[in-house]
Amino acid sequence: MIEVRGYAAHDDHSPLVPFTFQRREPGPHDVQIEILYAGICHSDVHQAHNDWSNSLYPMVPGHEIVGRVVKVGAEVKKLKAGDIAGVGCMVDSCRQCSACKEDLEQYCEQGAILTYNDKARSYKERPGSGQLTFGGYSEQIVVEERFVVKVPAGMDLKAVAPLLCAGITTWSPLRHWKVGSGQKVGVIGLGGLGHMGVKFAKALGAHVVMITTSPEKGKDAKRLGADEVLLSRDTDAMAAHALSFDFLLNTIPVGHDVNPYLALLKRDSTMVMVGVLTAIEPPVTGVSLIGGRKNLTGSGIGGMAETQEMIDFCAEHGIVSDIEMIPIQAVNQAYERVLKNDVKYRFVIDIASLRDAA
């Protein structure tokens, strides 16, 4: 076993504290990675705090991981020691269901195994089965090759980390619903997800409209590449944009009234929810869907093949996240700022701070 230092939450309301645990030695299909950077996702905070009532402790959060490969198993093909690798929200899946066979492991019918706050399940007889998974706020991680992406040379690695969750979560729906040139696309909400949505939709050739409550965020969205800003509280402006959008990417992370946004869509068009897992309320009305045959849908992260595609696209187009780097000792303060949306647009933990403290 490999002894690994990290930071963990031990209870619903406790701060994250130093924590030492063990990971398996790499098997023939495994990649052992020395972690360099770990992004802080809003869902890290939700889970550390047990907001979704499904937290398993001790919990080492972190599913936006970039690091250097230190060792690979004998069967590993796509990575070798010294390569830069990324790990996102999943570390395993059943491999047998239709979703896994179509490279959509995130929709695994048995449930993908999450990078943290999860356990290997009974369908899987692999090393570490049944044990808690531990995430990226740690020195090292060992992951099967299928769930590791290769990061092309020359990228700003600390700003690559958030691509593994915020990036793929917005990339996957933009690609699945074939967003591209000639389309008017709205990105609703400007945070970790929204800022990646703007960058990707623009790079894919769409006319991008940032839809936000905040004129200030609107300005920043233009800096990120938005062509237009639509203030959602301006009812006249909203009416002027009615029936005009080809696609809406809704990144708001809490329940809210989606009916005014559905009214923006063209007939037969789609709004995809990527930020909210809980109740979408006030409720959607039947008439919002029936009038113009609008689609309300959702999308979760992305499969491993499309995650690799996204990273390669980012390398080619010079896209990374806008980040603020912190030492791991500042993680609890960062969580407080995440809850206040006081970050542009992602905190990234410099894992060197963990090693240096030892």
Add this chain to the structure above:
Amino acid sequence: MIEVRGYAAHDDHSPLVPFTFQRREPGPHDVQIEILYAGICHSDVHQAHNDWSNSLYPMVPGHEIVGRVVKVGAEVKKLKAGDIAGVGCMVDSCRQCSACKEDLEQYCEQGAILTYNDKARSYKERPGSGQLTFGGYSEQIVVEERFVVKVPAGMDLKAVAPLLCAGITTWSPLRHWKVGSGQKVGVIGLGGLGHMGVKFAKALGAHVVMITTSPEKGKDAKRLGADEVLLSRDTDAMAAHALSFDFLLNTIPVGHDVNPYLALLKRDSTMVMVGVLTAIEPPVTGVSLIGGRKNLTGSGIGGMAETQEMIDFCAEHGIVSDIEMIPIQAVNQAYERVLKNDVKYRFVIDIASLRDAA
């Protein structure tokens, strides 16, 4: 002008009573129809009672109309005196928007003109512009050719009437989402819409599952053509059908919890709402949409071309509605029974009873 007798509501809570009004003489594009039968749609009751707070009085309900053509204008091509004709929920639309140009008048961006409880709007300079529209609980109606379908010979006309709303409302989504053989399709709720949904999905070749709270309705659904019955309150049965449906047609006419139904859908599949216009509550959750990229959508009636297609399909496949015929003098009692779901599956008014009473 043509003097026409009918039945009208005059206030939110008043019963329908005899009412005489005028219709325009047919213009060059108009068809004048002697009404034979008028179905009673659940929405007639809602609107007569002002449940949607948009009622215009006096109101002559009725948008499931079958009758005999008595006169046509000089420019009318597809119908002649003596033909049997049908009129549904719309009598006009702008003809200029993308929806109208694609034969989807029900999604007219200016708003289609409804057969009753509506007025001609300012974009339209036609005879009768600005006047209230009056529906099918009456002796005669005058409608522009585009909004009239031709009913093939040999059909049971009284049972054809409900096809003009209940029929097309279920036909249009089944066709739009390409329901056919090899698919497992669920019809949720067995009423006026649901019973047509079962007949159409079966005739289109799907494996049809009636999803209902009531074992009795389940039995009746099998008589109508359902292959299987799934009782929505049986949580084990619901779990056994999880992730197995290619398409769900949700005909429940009131707000309800759609999350258990979304769990039945295969990844990337669609549930279409056709019965509820108001709030869909308890609210849908983000995770119900995100887990498997499910689509929640809606569909309203259908365009005139697809209404003709549906009537022709019904003639070819021997499909009509299951109805109970009443004289118009019994309309208020029928409304009470509609509110109790005490009808299998549609009341149809014999308009001869209106003429005989004169």
